[in-house]
């Protein structure tokens with residue numbers, strides 16, 4: 216079978232949490248999910264696989280259709296995010312117009328909304344779980360003209376199946392078993408990191424899920440799995456051979472345990488792997504010794520989820536971290552010389568007055584990270600926060616349900632509107648960025664750190680969009 220795996224463009228992405236200005240500059244990461252699937256299919260099956268990344272090219276739909284026609288696949292597999300659902304539909308339509316016999320969807324949206332995904336017009340089947348664990352059997356069946364209903368991970372179409380039956384997703388228990396990502400399957404030179412140094416770059420995921428319980432997050436809690444340090448270093452070594460020198464570990468939380476980070480850094484140092492890296496961290500458990508070892512292993516920057524400025528607010532979000540731990544983490548990073556990006560949320564159930572939000576902004580300045588990212592909190596279906604919103608009458612399930620049944624570009628995800636409306640939150644978001652970044656000290660520091668003219672123009676563009 217000829218299989219084309221597609222990451223849809225983002226022409227109609229629904230804006231939520233992350234300001235569009237930041238997202239637009241942030242979409243230049245490689246399509247990890249499709250790379251993982253294609254590497255697996257190439258290694259273990261005889262199907263001919265190609266990846267089409269509509270996102271990196273900002274590809275138009277006529278161009279996408281032409282690309283599909285050129286490859287002439289038997290099967291198209293589309294990766295679906297909930298906020299990208301309108302583009303998923305347009306991509307399905309393009310595949311249909313290109314006369315592709317079978318159109319499948321998979322990815323985070325299908326994992327969260329399996330029945331609704333299987334009912335999307337033009338979709339032949341929705342597959343739940345890791346594509347590596349579902350697609351091989353499905354492709355073999357299609358190649359032999361056998362039915363795919365009932366195969367593991369295949370969501371039945373039509374009437375709602377009994378709860379739990381066939382809907383349970385398929386996941387691998389051991390991430391080490393998956394083959395190394397064959398990044399040569401895409402033009403990897405086109406991907407970059409806005410905050411990076413401008414060298415060849417890639418993202419890598421080394422774990423799945425997170426056992427913490429933050430109310431605003433629905434990352435798989437019970438399925439946490441991690442690759443071994445040896446497997447991660449094999450992946451890195453493979454990418455270094457291609458000239459890649461910058462890595463962003465995009466795991467939900469890289470330091471679920473310090474032992475994991477410690478073991479990986481020791482292995483990187485032992486193998487003398489020379490590259491710089493950055494990762495997403497929680498503030499608790501960060502020690503000076505750990506940071507020093509991480510720095511020896513190439514760590515140059517950490518993105519840390521701070522979210523709020525008081526212990527009471529952090530408790531409401533069940534963040535399981537204290538302000539003292541956050542302060543200590545940022546102080547130690549500055550002391551050791553690792554740069555920081557602090558993530559904050561505006562419009563949480565803990566921010567009842569404008570003064571509360573100003574306190575969050577003041578804290579971001581006081582903490583003195585190198586960069587900040589403010590998001591407007593958007594309660595997603597499937598999170599504890601969403602349930603709390605419904606229980607307290609702050610949120611209605613209907614707007615989301617309508618969008619998921621019938622995606623339209625005009626959808627505006629409801630915010631936590633108990634204390635502020637969306638307009639007030641947007642205004643305070645812009646204020647937060649202005650107050651943090653338009654300080655002489657920050658402008659000077661960031662200008663000194665710029666690596667190139669390209670980087671400068673990129674950042675100025677992003678900053679202008681943010682402020683506007």
Ligand code: B12
Pocket residue numbers: 225231232233238241242244245246247248249251252291292293294295296297298299319320321322323324326327342344345346347349350418419420423424425432433434435465466467
């Ligand atoms: C890394 C990551 C990112 C990175 C992506 C970096 C990169 N591409 O290099 C960044 C930071 C950019 C990012 C951004 C966003 N992310 Co994100 N991200 C993740 C994270 C932590 C891991 C995803 C990953 O790469 N996993 C490893 C790869 C190998 O596996 P995978 O993506 O899970 O894909 C597997 C299956 O889903 C399936 N699959 C995927 N596609 C397909 C297609 C077919 C046909 C089949 C059969 C199977 C299949 O097989 C894959 C391989 O096993 C997940 C959380 C999590 N733990 O899953 C959230 C997650 C995917 N992100 C999420 C969200 C909401 C976003 C944003 C929309 C946030 C925002 N408000 O802007 C943006 C949008 C990104 C975009 N597409 O435009 C949600 C998605 C929820 C949903 N229902 O859509 C998740 C689940 C987190 C959460 N629980 O809230 N993200």
Ligand code: SF4
Pocket residue numbers: 425426427428429432433434467468497520
């Ligand atoms: S620590 Fe991060 S990934 Fe883990 S539950 Fe909280 S927000 Fe989600």
